[in-house]
Amino acid sequence: xxxxxxxxxxxxxxxxxxxxxxxxxxxxxxxxxxxxxxxxxxxxxxxxxxxxxxxxxxxxxxxxxxxxxxxxxxxxxxxxxxxxxxxxxxxxxxxxxxxxxxxxxxxxxxxxxxxxxxxxxxxxxxxxxxxxxxxxxxxxxxxxxxxxxxxxxxxxxxxxxxxxxxxxxxxxxxxxxxxxxxxxxxxxxxxxxxxxxxxxxxxxxxxxxxxxxxxxxxxxxxxxxxxx
Amino acid sequence: xxxxxxxxxxxxxxxxxxxxxxxxxxxxxxxxxxxxxxxxxxxxxxxxxxxxxxxxxxxxxxxxxxxxxxxxxxxxxxxxxxxxxxxxxxxxxxxxxxxxxxxxxxxxxxxxxxxxxxxxxxxxxxxxxxxxxxxxxxxxxxxxxxxxxxxxxxxxxxxxxxxxxxxxxxxxxxxxxxxxxxxxxxxxxxxxxxxxxxxxxxxxxxxxxxxxxxxxxxxxxxxxxxxxxxxxxxxxxxxxxxxxxxxxxxxxx
Numbered sequence: 001x002x003x004x005x006x007x008x009x010x011x012x013x014x015x016x017x018x019x020x021x022x023x024x025x026x027x028x029x030x031x032x033x034x035x036x037x038x039x040x041x042x043x044x045x046x047x048x049x050x051x052x053x054x055x056x057x058x059x060x061x062x063x064x065x066x067x068x069x070x071x072x073x074x075x076x077x078x079x080x081x082x083x084x085x086x087x088x089x090x091x092x093x094x095x096x097x098x099x100x101x102x103x104x105x106x107x108x109x110x111x112x113x114x115x116x117x118x119x120x121x122x123x124x125x126x127x128x129x130x131x132x133x134x135x136x137x138x139x140x141x142x143x144x145x146x147x148x149x150x151x152x153x154x155x156x157x158x159x160x161x162x163x164x165x166x167x168x169x170x171x172x173x174x175x176x177x178x179x180x181x182x183x184x185x186x187x188x189x190x191x192x193x194x195x196x197x198x199x200x201x202x203x204x205x206x207x208x209x210x211x212x213x214x215x216x217x218x219x220x221x222x223x224x225x226x227x228x
Numbered sequence: 229x230x231x232x233x234x235x236x237x238x239x240x241x242x243x244x245x246x247x248x249x250x251x252x253x254x255x256x257x258x259x260x261x262x263x264x265x266x267x268x269x270x271x272x273x274x275x276x277x278x279x280x281x282x283x284x285x286x287x288x289x290x291x292x293x294x295x296x297x298x299x300x301x302x303x304x305x306x307x308x309x310x311x312x313x314x315x316x317x318x319x320x321x322x323x324x325x326x327x328x329x330x331x332x333x334x335x336x337x338x339x340x341x342x343x344x345x346x347x348x349x350x351x352x353x354x355x356x357x358x359x360x361x362x363x364x365x366x367x368x369x370x371x372x373x374x375x376x377x378x379x380x381x382x383x384x385x386x387x388x389x390x391x392x393x394x395x396x397x398x399x400x401x402x403x404x405x406x407x408x409x410x411x412x413x414x415x416x417x418x419x420x421x422x423x424x425x426x427x428x429x430x431x432x433x434x435x436x437x438x439x440x441x442x443x444x445x446x447x448x449x450x451x452x453x454x455x456x457x458x459x460x461x462x463x464x465x466x467x468x469x470x471x472x473x474x475x476x477x478x479x480x481x
Contacts, residue, residue: 170403
């Protein structure tokens, strides 16, 4: 009995690809952003912090709709990509990647920011007295100390991207191998009343998410919180 | 005022009031396919004025309604986007036998927001000078299935397949074209039609012989069996007032 058909495997592969790339890119974007938010006394700290958190509270339909409008030929992003000769990003893997990064941004920034804040000024001051440059101190002191936060951020970004649905539905266009991920595949099965196929994928999703959250909580316990 | 009104008379009066109340002001919970949103709102308005019953409308996809009805949703009437789902519900004992009929026949249109992009013969499909074409998922939406039948009849389904972007329902498909993320797409005529013409952009109303008629059926569900408002609504849908409204949105009947 073939439990999962080719379409399902293709969707699983695409989902894992999307989640991995999103996680890597988010770590690159979120780490400096979280560092800045944790250190700055700028008046921009609060508004930028709020902006970063926005995707956490906005319904995916709002994000998806605005992304669709932004990426469209009339939208600023669409006009930019058209001028660069890339075409529009909606209904492409790249477009989905951008959507996922926006969607999961708070899940990456917040754990890293908390980890940086938990370090406190002491270790960095000590590094400075040892004549470490700020950049040096960041890479040799702050980043290693914030490792549990980075780990939490990675796991949450990955899991949250796997669970992403509304945004994908709205900017994806359901193209096999390009934008048809597991969550939209399940949705299609349910809507088409193919409940058996839906159950296998949906059950797998529940098991996957449980394992992720379980490992996160075990990791936290063994790590002894953010400060070791 | 009569001080000696007898007790039995008063109780009969009250009993009458209570009996009449559900007849005159019954609430009816109605599930409506998304493509029929605008006409249904208009029909509800005049229906409520004419009969005193009140309609509580929920709009969504027929497939989702099916799953919800099978799992105990409190809907009393279903206006589906197809004829299969109501037939299936009736067969499975979730509907009232004999109440099902076709309330509208949907028409398919190839539409672009851009003026002049779609010609009135649909030649634009053969030229293929576009990057994407939107249609509803043929598995999920009758308008998507109709679009696929059209492309198959024209012999273009394979050559255009790589340009497909699919909306999960016809509302989302419309959104893709309306925001111009897709330059053109197959949508429901009712979405772009008012007062006897296509309201903006360019369009090709697909000839009926290219696809199976999109019959949209209505069914009284088991929960609406004893609700007088359900029977009243079924009668009303067959009347001229409702039919004129339905036609004005580009449906056939």
